[in-house]
Amino acid sequence: AQKVTQAQTEISVVEKEDVTLDCVYETRDTTYYLFWYKQPPSGELVFLIRRNSFDEQNEISGRYSWNFQKSTSSFNFTITASQVVDSAVYFCALIKAGGSYIPTFGRGTSLIVHP
Amino acid sequence: EAQVTQNPRYLITVTGKKLTVTCSQNMNHEYMSWYRQDPGLGLRQIYYSMNVEVTDKGDVPEGYKVSRKEKRNFPLILESPSPNQTSLYFCASSISGQGNYGYTFGSGTRLTVV
Numbered sequence: 001a002q003k004v005t006q007a008q009t010e011i012s013v014v015e016k017e018d019v020t021l022d023c024v025y026e027t028r029d030t031t032y033y034l035f036w037y038k039q040p041p042s043g044e045l046v047f048l049i050r051r052n053s054f055d056e057q058n059e060i061s062g063r064y065s066w067n068f069q070k071s072t073s074s075f076n077f078t079i080t081a082s083q084v085v086d087s088a089v090y091f092c093a094l095i096k097a098g099g100s101y102i103p104t105f106g107r108g109t110s111l112i113v114h115p
Numbered sequence: 116e117a118q119v120t121q122n123p124r125y126l127i128t129v130t131g132k133k134l135t136v137t138c139s140q141n142m143n144h145e146y147m148s149w150y151r152q153d154p155g156l157g158l159r160q161i162y163y164s165m166n167v168e169v170t171d172k173g174d175v176p177e178g179y180k181v182s183r184k185e186k187r188n189f190p191l192i193l194e195s196p197s198p199n200q201t202s203l204y205f206c207a208s209s210i211s212g213q214g215n216y217g218y219t220f221g222s223g224t225r226l227t228v229v
Contacts, residue, residue, distance in 0.1 A: 004157075035217060045205060045220035091157060101146070101165065101212035102173050107157040 002027045004094050006106035013082055014114050021077040021109045023092030029053075031097040034068065034075045039089040039108070048090075051075065052097065082113045117142045121206050121221035128196055128228055136191045136224050138206030144219075146212035147189040148173065149181065151202040152223075158205065164189055165212055196228040 003026040013019045025034065036048040049059060051068050059066045063080045079086050089110045095103040119140045128134050140147065148163035150173075160173030164183040178200055180192040189208075193200060203225050207218040 043223045047217045050217045101163050102160050105157040
């Protein structure tokens, strides 16, 4: 069975601080995909990134960066110089590649960025 | 604009009164799915569909029905809603269900069953 753990229920930071959201996963599959989604207060779910299990390169997109480490089954998300607009709930998700069709989501981490 | 459209955004209903939440996508995606989001539980998949007339159960299908008669539409049906189905519901679509393309989500439907 797959499992995604986001141990941090809520994180509170002050603007301009760096913050890392943790995601640890469990799977017996060798090929899988990992995702991060953002859910701002308005409620919609916004796709941020997809990473496949064969690609352990870290990725940077503006102030966002992701650290995928297969050895520790982690896919952590860092926001550099956080802004109030980053306040949202962030979900990490996992899906087996090639035919599972049912993703497993973590319970989400609520990030609050204070001005 | 490529999008997934859900209606209604908010719905309050009474126990036992059948309701349908509509979902439509304009991206010609084969894969569509429904999720419910509950506090502390994240998102859990209710049903998914690989294509027209092909549907299957997700993790929490009890009390729900779906249909996929057209590629663009994937309605969620609650034949006899109960208070434990009070939740935030999301419809999503993807080019394929195999995860490699990610999902586009609708704006959500907040359902309250009293």
